[in-house]
Structures are given as C-alpha cells and as structure tokens.
Amino acid sequence: MGRAFTACAASAAVATVGLAASPASAAPAESAATAQVKPGDVCTAADLGTRHPYIKTTEVSPAITHFKGWYVTEGTSGSQNVTTSVQTTISVSVGLNGNVQGSFAVETLGTVGASLGLNVQVNYTSTSSESNSVTWNFQRPGYYGVYKGTKKVTGTYGSLNCNRVQQGDGNWALKWVEGPGSGSFTTYTALEEGAVRCQDKVPANSIMAKAQELLDCGSATATAQHEAGPVPSAKADAAKKTAARDAAEKAVAEKAVAKKTAGSAAVARSAQGLTCDPGFYKIGVPGRSLYWTAPLLAADGVRLRPSTIFSGDLDQWSLCNKVEHNGVIEATLVNHRSQWCLTVPEENAATERAVLQTAQCAEDDLQRFYIYRDVPGSSQIGVQNKYTGSMMGHDRYADGEFIRQYSSGRPDGTGTYTLTGV
The missing domain is CATH 2.80.10.50 (Trefoil (Acidic Fibroblast Growth Factor, subunit A))
Structure with missing residues (x-):
C-alpha cells in the first residue's frame, strides 16, 4: 500500500526497509559498549594473546543509493510505483581483506556503532546494485525526487594490545596499549526510502536533504511544466551527474605494504x-x-x-x-x-x-x-x-x-x- 506524504511531515514519512543482510547484522549500540576497552585500562596475562579495536576517526554522511526524478501533475496524484536507478553501491569492509572476516572486524564495526549511537551493519553485505522500485502515495502535484538512501559510516581504527608498561614509580603493570598498525572501515545504517519535493523543508544533512540536492531545484528541469511521470532522460542524466561523486566512491580496502628490515651476515643464519x-x-x-x-x-x-x-x-x-x-x-x-x-x-x-x-x-x-x-x-x-x-x-x-x-x-x-x- 502507498504511504501518505506531506511537506510538513517530510522527516516522519521516511520508511525503513530491509537490507541484504539479516536483521542480526545490525549491532545495537549498548551491546558493543559493554565490551569496549580503552587505552590505559588494566589487562591480565590471559589477555596477552588478544586484541581489541580502537576507533580513531569516524565520519557519517548521507548517501543516496537509488534515485528517480518524478513529475506529479493535477489529477495524477495517488499511489504510484516508481522504478529508481542505482546512484551508488556501498559495501561493508574492514581492513586489508576488503570485507568482514573474523571476530576483530565484527567487533570493530560494533564499536563504531556504539561510539556513534547508531545501528550499523557488522557483517559483509552491500546495498543493492540493481534498480529498485518505490511505491509512494503522492498527495500533491510537484516535482519529486524518489529515493532510497542510508547513512554511510567510514573511518579508521587501530589495535589495542595487552603489554607491559613501566609506571612512574618504576614498577611494571599490564595495560591495554595501542599496538602497531591501523586500518580503514566502511559500513552503513538502515536503508530508507521516500519522496521529496523542492519546496519541502527537510532537516539539514539528512538523507532527504541529499535526495533534494539531486533534484537540482533551481534548474529548468525543476521549474518547467511536464506531463506526469519520469524526468525526460536528458534531464535525468544531469541529476545523475550531480550524484557522480557518490557513485565514484568505493569501499576502502587497506593495502598493506611490506617493509624491508635491515639484516647483515653475523651468525650461523x-x-x-x-x-x-x-x-x-x-x-x-x-x-x-x-x-x-x-x-x-x-x-x-x-x-x-x-x-x-x-x-x-x-x-x-x-x-x-x-x-x-x-x-x-x-x-x-x-x-x-x-x-x-x-x-x-x-x-x-x-x-x-x-x-x-x-x-x-x-x-x-x-x-x-x-x-x-x-x-x-x-x-x-x-x-x-x-x-x-x-x-x-x-x-x-x-x-x-x-x-x-x-x-x-x-x-x-x-x-x-x-x-x-x-
């Protein structure tokens, strides 16, 4: 069934839909928070062979994964099915593997979600790379951007390892310290879908605002009178070019570079x-x-x-x-x-x-x-x-x-x- 949409309730009309991964792939913030360790915390000898992620930087930005410009004229409002085109595909990745393998990668993404208070994907998955349909109940005529989108979360992490540390009094203790090496991660939150007009007031830096940017509201395409239906293809191309930056982004995969170490002939080896x-x-x-x-x-x-x-x-x-x-x-x-x-x-x-x-x-x-x-x-x-x-x-x-x-x-x-x- 269609959903009602009005300009005054734009932010409330966004729907949340399923992802490629199972619901268990989203990590509630509180579940990861209890397991977090911090630099300087005390560890034990049993922890010497373990490590935990340490989140260094994070960035959250709205991303439109599917989009379509759509005209609604007088007499053509009501529930309509709109086929959107792919704007960008976001893949979950951690470190040099380019995907998510092992408990450290899962813990890294869980820690990210906890630190930001967001439910993020913690298993390997990606947004759809195929055209998707959105069914929407258009109540007013206008020029709409029909979209699916999410919040893309990226950043860097380090490794916390248990090691001996000499304290100010000369004594030694085992503590969690930042170990060598670091990496990058990419994940995203739940997928939303909706429709937004140029004249709608929407929250800044939101997924809806990102979709509204793609409408290019000051252009002739947005202000011209058209028959009901999709934006003419030539004009739709202009909207796609606006989203090219997002389409060009790829999941960050860390490339480790082997470093040579000095050596000389000195002993039996x-x-x-x-x-x-x-x-x-x-x-x-x-x-x-x-x-x-x-x-x-x-x-x-x-x-x-x-x-x-x-x-x-x-x-x-x-x-x-x-x-x-x-x-x-x-x-x-x-x-x-x-x-x-x-x-x-x-x-x-x-x-x-x-x-x-x-x-x-x-x-x-x-x-x-x-x-x-x-x-x-x-x-x-x-x-x-x-x-x-x-x-x-x-x-x-x-x-x-x-x-x-x-x-x-x-x-x-x-x-x-x-x-x-x-």
Whole structure:
C-alpha cells in the first residue's frame, strides 16, 4: 500500500526497509559498549594473546543509493510505483581483506556503532546494485525526487594490545596499549526510502536533504511544466551527474605494504641475511610441556608437541632482525633445525584460523611477528603477525594441535604462551 506524504511531515514519512543482510547484522549500540576497552585500562596475562579495536576517526554522511526524478501533475496524484536507478553501491569492509572476516572486524564495526549511537551493519553485505522500485502515495502535484538512501559510516581504527608498561614509580603493570598498525572501515545504517519535493523543508544533512540536492531545484528541469511521470532522460542524466561523486566512491580496502628490515651476515643464519639473537628459544603453553614445533614436511603446519629426544631442535627458534618499539618486540622467528622462517601462508592470509607454517626466509611482513610481554620476571607472551594483525593461538591443549591465527585472539587464554631460553 502507498504511504501518505506531506511537506510538513517530510522527516516522519521516511520508511525503513530491509537490507541484504539479516536483521542480526545490525549491532545495537549498548551491546558493543559493554565490551569496549580503552587505552590505559588494566589487562591480565590471559589477555596477552588478544586484541581489541580502537576507533580513531569516524565520519557519517548521507548517501543516496537509488534515485528517480518524478513529475506529479493535477489529477495524477495517488499511489504510484516508481522504478529508481542505482546512484551508488556501498559495501561493508574492514581492513586489508576488503570485507568482514573474523571476530576483530565484527567487533570493530560494533564499536563504531556504539561510539556513534547508531545501528550499523557488522557483517559483509552491500546495498543493492540493481534498480529498485518505490511505491509512494503522492498527495500533491510537484516535482519529486524518489529515493532510497542510508547513512554511510567510514573511518579508521587501530589495535589495542595487552603489554607491559613501566609506571612512574618504576614498577611494571599490564595495560591495554595501542599496538602497531591501523586500518580503514566502511559500513552503513538502515536503508530508507521516500519522496521529496523542492519546496519541502527537510532537516539539514539528512538523507532527504541529499535526495533534494539531486533534484537540482533551481534548474529548468525543476521549474518547467511536464506531463506526469519520469524526468525526460536528458534531464535525468544531469541529476545523475550531480550524484557522480557518490557513485565514484568505493569501499576502502587497506593495502598493506611490506617493509624491508635491515639484516647483515653475523651468525650461523648469516647466509639468509638475518641477524639473530645468540641462543634459541622455546615457545610453549604455560604449565604444560607442549611447544611450537616446526613440521618435517613444508606443507604441514606448526603444531604443539611435547619436547622429546625425537623432536630434536624442531621446537627451538631464533629471534632474528629484532627491533623494539615502545616495549613491543618485532622479530622474524627462524627454526633451529630447518633454518626456515615462521610464516602465515600468503594464500591464507585473510583466513580466520589459518595454520602457521614455515617457509624459506624472505623480507616479508608475513614472516614478521610482534611479541607482547608480561611484566619482568614472567616469561608469558602474546604473538601477533605483522601483516595480518591476527593473534596466534590454538583451539585446545593437545599433542599435535595446530598453531593458528585468530583476528581477535583467543578469549580463554589459549593465545598466551611462554618464551624461554634453551
């Protein structure tokens, strides 16, 4: 059925319609607010292998996704079905993946919604890229813009990680700090549809005002007398050009650029151009005799294994080309036995729960890892891949369990390990 529309109630006449995603894809602000952490908040050793998003900037702007100029003359008012044309398509995206994969991306968008007090899409979806129909009850003659639109939400985020921080009295504490790296996001609110005339008074910076801009109300098209129906095609093209800026916008996808790290021949691994710490380390499960163990076969993954005479030095690692920024170690991990580097396979870089492997060493951020440490005196750490931003962890404590990447880490402490010298 049509809906009544009057100029005095323009803002109240906008209808909200369904989106491509399910209703559960919109995050109520209060649900995400309770889970937010802030820089400087206290964390625990169980949090070393986790991270949370930190919203740096946000921008909310009205966007028209579908539009049609439509003439209503005396005697032609009433309910009419108008086929609108696509003006712009908005896709939800977070970070370098270009879509939404993993808990970190969902939490990022939920945090955005909470900070702005808006219900935004938190799953991968997009507005329609096809012509859509709008049924509207036109009560007065005039020149109308029939539209569908939404509020486009964009911005940047960082990562909050748990790490040791030295306080003013010289003591150490674990706190949430802004970790390396950042990214961009795009999402949008519920889709609205409506019709607006040039003479209607509408709220500034609203979706209706954006649609009214497309009418180009001062033009000859808006003031000329026409038969009822759509704007003549030549004039409709002019309206479309006004919206070209929105049509040209694309979802922001972060492109990570691998940064080369300095290296020189200095130790036994010098043939690979890596400068490594003296000695070797084991990365293990706190309180358990299970350690990160490199595979014998390159195609296999890094697993938790007990340290035995059969494991040899497959469970020993060098920290190479190590640098430190604000208490966070960045290093390449080279296996003692194979002399290959720990890596997230490139083909699985965007995959939640991708298994870590070893590969020939290269100057590649997929082989660079951040190490977050507990207070001095404790050997507990969390490990994060530089390229993907994901935290390392495992599904359960078991011999043979793979080490995997998780975008937010593991919430139960199974991303916290020990780093001990051999």
